Amino acid sequence: MPWNPQQRRIVRDSLFAFVVCAGVLGAGYMWLSLKLFGLDAPLGIGDRIAFALKMDIGRRQKASLTACGFTHL
Secondary structure, eight states, X not given: OOOOHHHHHHHHHHHHXXXXXXXXXXXXXXXXXXXXXXXXXXXXXXXXXXXXXXXHXXXXXXXXXXXXXXXXX
């Protein structure tokens, strides 16, 4: 079934957005220094997972406190 021009444009723009996002994320992964987050030593996979979970828990905790009315954190 042939696609009309609007459908082709949506697919083309979606692929372009995917490529741009992948490029930006890849560049950020390669160039972003861990020193910005206070991490100096090379991290293993376990350390990276623990760091990601700690950051996620802190963000969720702050969001839940903000939702409860605590605005001065």
